[in-house]
Amino acid sequence: MSAVSIRRLNSRQADFDNALAQLLAWDDSVDASVGETVRHILRDIRERGDEALLAYTERFDGVQAGSVEELEISQERMQAALAKIPAEQRTALQTAADRVRDYHERQAQASWRYEDDDGTVLGQQVLPLDRAGLYVPGGKAAYPSSVLMNAIPAKVAGVAEVIMVVPTPKGEVNDLVLAAAAVSGVDRVFTVGGAQAVGALAYGTATIPAVDKIVGPGNIFVATAKREVFGTVGIDMIAGPSEILVICDGQTDPDWVAMDLFSQAEHDEQAQSILVCPDETYLDRVEASIRRLLPDMERSEIIARSLSDRGALILVEDLEDAARVSNRVAPEHLELSVADPEALLPLIRHAGAIFMGRYTAEALGDYCAGPNHVLPTSGTARFSSPLGVYDFQKRSSLIGFSAKGADRMGRVASVLARGEGLTAHARSAEYRIKE
Structure with a gap:
């Protein structure tokens, strides 16, 4: 197992702002070869449609099919997957879906209008998108939570048709993902993936209809393809590595905080986990917990690399200073692990999601709290928001x-x-x- 070496920063040090900027720096530029490959695939899909999609599916996923129709998963197959998974998983999936739906139903915006004294009518008509596309990673990677978080807001918004694409390398279909599609109300599922699937959703083929917006996570080829087709269709966002920042007053069990930092670090080596606290002794205790708990983690190598390369323990003057540092970072996930999170909340200006109090682990937000886990990363919480019902609605001005x-x-x-x-x-x- 790799040794972990997590850096220490102090907000009082003269070069702190520069040191923090270096810590946060992340290169989101696309490798030229990746960009060229993606543009070639998208152009091929646009020109040859289903024929190209079948060829790429065979080439990249090892799946042969005589037609794209053969790659579509029926509603019956989705319902069968829901019935097939263990009862414990089915109950958890349904519970999470119910909570996500309940939360997002409160976001729905309605049309409105008013009338001037002279009889002029002004207002706004709010309508759902006609069709949305959902990309879901496939194969051994199972992300049913991603299906819930992307599909349910679309259906709550009133989107008539949600089309999901999910690759099935070597024909490996994940029943948990299909079960999530069933409980989320996904209308159609095609077992295709990669940049070619993004192209099919953006441009349409003889079998897969073009959508109005594409949402959902994917690898560098998928993210690059979404960037390329933006303008032809809407997209949710270009997401960077996952992030967590924990503000702690030094009173939370250090093992809890260490594991919360791990929960993001285990995503990949580029993920960022930061602890901010006014108590230096507590930072020492959390670092000790990190070293003690790390060897037992299944993804210890990834966690160690993430914490060593992009993690930090930051000493601040007080909680007000901690809030200032947090606002500078504008983290995707922010835990307020303090005695009175409500008192600290007014100082927080930039965060994708704010987790209030010691018992609110970020992991709960990933799966079943209710709010969306598709959040702005890389400081973009300064100007953008979590995915929501409003992302699947469009507004027209009314003037009469x-x-x-x-x-x-x-x-x-x-x-x-x-x-x-x-x-x-x-x-x-x-x-x-x-x-």
Whole structure:
């Protein structure tokens, strides 16, 4: 097992801001060869459709099929998977789905309108997308929670058709993922993956209809493909490595905090786990817990590399200073492991999800708390939000002028249009002005 060497930082040190910037630095640029490969695949899918999709599925997944129809999973097969999985898994899946649905039903936005004194009607019409595409990693990697978090908000929003794509390397179908699709209300499932699946969702083929938005995680080829097709379709986000920042007052069991840091570090070597605390002795205790607990972790090598390369234990002056550091990081996951999280909350400005109190492990948010686990990473919580129902709704402005309103506001528009030198705009408004 690799030895772990987790860095220490101190907010009082003169070069702290620079040291923190170096810690947070992450290169999200796409390797040129990956980008070229993805663009070639997308172009091929756009031009040859199903034929290209079948060829890439055989080439990359080792699955031969005579048609893309053969790669579609029926509703009956999804329901069979739900019935087949162990009862404990089925109950957990249904419980999580119910909580995720209940939370997201509270996010749904309704159309609205109001009327001016002169009878002019203004408002907003809120409608769901017609069709959404969900990418799910496949094979031995089973991410049923990803299915729940992406599909359920879409269905709550009223999306008429959710189409899921999931690769099945060597024909390996994951029943837990199919069961999650069943409880989430996914309409169609195709066993295709990679950049080719993203292309099929974006452009459509003879068998797979084009969608309006593509959501869901994937490898570098999938992420690059989503970046490439953005504009043709909407996407959720380009996600970076997973992150957690824990603010602790020094009173939480250090083993709990160490394991919370592990919970993100085990994702991959690029994941980032940071502890911020005003008590240096407590940082020592957590580091001791890390070293003691690490050898028993199944993914100890990955955790050790992640903590050594991108992890940190940061000493701060007080909890207010801790909040300042956290806002600078704008973490994907933020745990407020303190006695009074409500008192600290007003100081927090940037975080994807905020976990309140010592008993609120981030892992609960990944699976069954209810809020979405698709969150902004790499500091983008400064300007973006978790995936939600609103991501599957679109808004149209409603404008309906009465004759009186057209006369009154037409005069305003005329002045502004002529000021911009747009005569046709001005005259169009002026036609509605009473003499």
